[in-house]
Amino acid sequence: MIKKFKKILVLIIGIVFILFGFLGLALPFFQGILFLIIGFILLSIYSSSTRKWMQTHTKRYPKIYALTEKIESWITRIIGKP
Numbered sequence: 001m002i003k004k005f006k007k008i009l010v011l012i013i014g015i016v017f018i019l020f021g022f023l024g025l026a027l028p029f030f031q032g033i034l035f036l037i038i039g040f041i042l043l044s045i046y047s048s049s050t051r052k053w054m055q056t057h058t059k060r061y062p063k064i065y066a067l068t069e070k071i072e073s074w075i076t077r078i079i080g081k082p
Contacts, residue, residue, distance in 0.1 A: 007046050010079060014042030041072050045079070 017039030024032025044051040058065040 006079065010042055010046055014039045017042060037068075037071075041068060041075060045072065045076060 017035045021032045021036030021039055024030030024035050040054055044054050054068060058068055
C-alpha cells in the first residue's frame with residue numbers, strides 16, 4: 001500500500017516538474033531545463049519506457065549520462081527502491 005502510494009506520488013511530482021519545465025522554457029525567470037531534467041529523472045525511476053528514452057538520449061554524452069545516473073541513484077537512496 002505504501003509502496004503504491006509512493007510510486008503515485010513520485011509520478012505526480014515528476015509530471016509537475018515537467019510541466020514547470022515547459023513553463024520555464026517560455027518564462028525568462030524560471031529555470032526550465034533544470035525542472036525538465038529533475039522531472040524526467042523522477043519519472044525514470046518508476047517508468048521503464050522513460051528510463052530507456054533517457055538512456056538512449058544521454059549515452060551519446062558520457063558526462064551527462066554519468067550525471068543523470070548519479071542523480072538518479074541519489075534520489076533512489078532518498079525515496080527508496082521501486
